[in-house]
Amino acid sequence: MPINFDHVFYTYSKKTPFEQVGLEDINLSFNDYKFIALVGHTGSGKSTLVQHITGLLLPDKGVVHVDDYVITPKKKENKNIKKIRENVGLVFQFPEYQLFEDTVLKDVAFGPKNFGVSEKETIERAKSAILKVGLDESYFERSPFDLSGGEKRRVAIAGIIAIKPKVLILDEPTAGLDPQGSKKMMQLFCEINKNGTQIIMVTHDMDLVLEYADHVLVMKDGKVAKESSPLDLFSSSDYKELSLDYPCVFAVATELIKKGMKIDLTKIKNLDTLVEEIKKGRDSYE
Amino acid sequence: MNNISIGRYIPYNSKIHRLDPRLKLFSMILFMVMIFLRFGGAQTNYMDFIVYGFIAVIILIIMAIAHVKLSLLFKQLKSLWFVVLILLIINLLMPNDGPYFLIFNTLKIYHKALYDTAYIFIRLVLMISLTMILTSTTTPLDLTYAIEWYLTPFKIIKVPTHEIAMTISIALRFIPTLLDETDRIMKAQASRGVDFQNGKFREKVKAIISLIVPLLVSAFQRSEELANAMEARGYNPGAKRTRYRILKWKWLDTIALVLSLSLFALILYVSIAKIDIVVLISGLLG
Ligand SMILES: Nc1ncnc2c1ncn2[C@@H]1O[C@H](COP(=O)(O)OP(=O)(O)OP(=O)(O)O)[C@@H](O)[C@H]1O
Ligand SMILES: [Mg+2]
Numbered sequence: 001m002p003i004n005f006d007h008v009f010y011t012y013s014k015k016t017p018f019e020q021v022g023l024e025d026i027n028l029s030f031n032d033y034k035f036i037a038l039v040g041h042t043g044s045g046k047s048t049l050v051q052h053i054t055g056l057l058l059p060d061k062g063v064v065h066v067d068d069y070v071i072t073p074k075k076k077e078n079k080n081i082k083k084i085r086e087n088v089g090l091v092f093q094f095p096e097y098q099l100f101e102d103t104v105l106k107d108v109a110f111g112p113k114n115f116g117v118s119e120k121e122t123i124e125r126a127k128s129a130i131l132k133v134g135l136d137e138s139y140f141e142r143s144p145f146d147l148s149g150g151e152k153r154r155v156a157i158a159g160i161i162a163i164k165p166k167v168l169i170l171d172e173p174t175a176g177l178d179p180q181g182s183k184k185m186m187q188l189f190c191e192i193n194k195n196g197t198q199i200i201m202v203t204h205d206m207d208l209v210l211e212y213a214d215h216v217l218v219m220k221d222g223k224v225a226k227e228s229s230p231l232d233l234f235s236s237s238d239y240k241e242l243s244l245d246y247p248c249v250f251a252v253a254t255e256l257i258k259k260g261m262k263i264d265l266t267k268i269k270n271l272d273t274l275v276e277e278i279k280k281g282r283d284s285y286e
Numbered sequence: 287m288n289n290i291s292i293g294r295y296i297p298y299n300s301k302i303h304r305l306d307p308r309l310k311l312f313s314m315i316l317f318m319v320m321i322f323l324r325f326g327g328a329q330t331n332y333m334d335f336i337v338y339g340f341i342a343v344i345i346l347i348i349m350a351i352a353h354v355k356l357s358l359l360f361k362q363l364k365s366l367w368f369v370v371l372i373l374l375i376i377n378l379l380m381p382n383d384g385p386y387f388l389i390f391n392t393l394k395i396y397h398k399a400l401y402d403t404a405y406i407f408i409r410l411v412l413m414i415s416l417t418m419i420l421t422s423t424t425t426p427l428d429l430t431y432a433i434e435w436y437l438t439p440f441k442i443i444k445v446p447t448h449e450i451a452m453t454i455s456i457a458l459r460f461i462p463t464l465l466d467e468t469d470r471i472m473k474a475q476a477s478r479g480v481d482f483q484n485g486k487f488r489e490k491v492k493a494i495i496s497l498i499v500p501l502l503v504s505a506f507q508r509s510e511e512l513a514n515a516m517e518a519r520g521y522n523p524g525a526k527r528t529r530y531r532i533l534k535w536k537w538l539d540t541i542a543l544v545l546s547l548s549l550f551a552l553i554l555y556v557s558i559a560k561i562d563i564v565v566l567i568s569g570l571l572g
Pocket of ligand 1 (some may be wrong): 044046
């Protein structure tokens with residue numbers, strides 16, 4: 001779904017001593033990419049940016065286009081926001097705080113029900129979403145408040161997946177999950193992505209960026225500091241000035257290259273491909 | 287949804303900000319009493335408005351010194367129009383006598399009804415501006431210190447003053463946190479299709495529940511965490527405690543105290559002696 005930002009400005013607590021720049025002159029177009037990573041320093045405006053896509057924050061100046069809908073600074077002009085939210089699902093940073101129903105199933109069904117999906121399909125969608133996020137049937141009737149933090153996170157994510165949005169925005173979905181769990185979660189997102197849902201993911205983990213994203217957006221002080229493919233970002237030295245980390249797999253590979261091994265960085269995406277490249281390099285080394 | 291800056295401390299470094307909180311609290315009570323006095327004779331009612339005008343000018347001066355913006359006051363008054371409307375209706379329906387005029391040749395509008403409405407409205411505005419000056423120039427912590435200081439005499443009759451003060455200060459401390467939390471949960475639920483503004487009654491109730499439940503859950507969780515943290519650091523309500531910030535009475539405070547007391551004496555005299563400025567001036571002239 002086409003998403004465009006046109007000279008968008010946003011300031012928190014405007015005209016008070018607490019004034020804080022959120023976004024500054026953002027111009028973007030998300031049309032051509034399937035998996036977009038949004039990275040940047042803490043407080044650089046990533047969460048602010050994604051909240052503009054679903055009209056949770058209205059710009060002070062400028063316009064956001066989502067498909068055929070327009071989000072403008074004036075509250076009264078934005079009548080179609082609910083339609084946008086049906087098409088663009090947003091999973092918040094720490095979404096576990098949004099649970100409120102007495103059973104997990106009901107809570108996951110809450111979203112689709114609000115968007116007018118029929119009762120029967122709602123239940124079906126909710127059940128399949130819960131299974132997808134890696135919980136089993138025994139969770140359907142449990143209270144969401146008795147779950148562990150990670151399980152709550154899964155339920156909250158299922159609650160958005162059940163809406164079946166065309167664009168899925170994830171604000172640091174794997175923060176605080178165990179390595180296995182976060183890997184499973186990423187596999188799920190990858191699968192959803194392959195089935196045609198565009199994904200915009202906020203993250204601090206550069207290895208995830210390298211492995212999954214086909215486009216990276218680096219934010220700094222409320223502005224877009226750089227837009228490129230992950231490979232371009234990490235091959236140039238820009239990433240250092242933007243205070244980003246270097247992906248671990250790249251760090252290992254560059255060390256080996258320095259030692260004289262022939263490794264093709266462009267082929268490396270994750271641990272498995274790194275191992276493969278090292279094997280190839282080793283053969284040529286000997 | 288955001289911009290909830292009403293009733294919040296606003297960090298400037300004005301003379302009013304630097305005054306002793308005990309003095310500020312005391313002066314505010316004096317002003318409140320002044321507002322509740324009645325002025326002039328029984329028949330003439332313009333004296334009330336003359337004195338209120340005088341008090342309003344003084345409040346405006348204090349607001350200017352304290353950097354409290356008028357726009358903030360108006361923002362708060364905007365939510366008051368409904369109260370004024372109800373007041374007006376009640377006053378119009380009250381049986382009355384005295385002079386009146388007719389509208390639509392049938393409806394009797396008594397002068398007194400309009401007068402009473404204006405009278406109550408002005409009092410409300412004055413009281414709101416006073417509390418606004420107090421809360422925006424005094425940190426919640428200072429305010430509790432002041433309250434605790436005033437409660438000290440009650441220690442003799444075994445009133446747990448320290449506990450009361452601690453409870454108040456914790457409550458005040460968590461107001462902004464809870465407001466932020468509310469904002470966050472509202473956004474998360476809005477992403478799941480909840481419409482907090484429009485909708486039928488049933489939908490509205492559901493919307494409110496989806497906000498209240500997570501809010502309560504997180505509030506309880508927070509209070510438990512706080513209690514544990516306090517206990518872990520050895521907090522004991524019965525123990526004698528020293529303080530980081532010690533209230534110091536300064537020259538400026540004495541001056542402010544004298545000023546407010548003299549103003550209070552003047553207004554009290556005007557009220558008790560039923561002084562009528564118009565009669566006074568015409569007496570002086572003639
Ligand atoms: N509700 C708010 N009120 C006032 N200022 C805010 C609010 N939310 C965010 N800000 C400020 O806006 C700026 C951008 O915040 P934002 O949450 O978009 O950062 P972020 O890039 O998501 O950071 P993080 O990686 O820590 O999540 C920050 O400087 C922050 O202090
Ligand atoms: Mg964020």
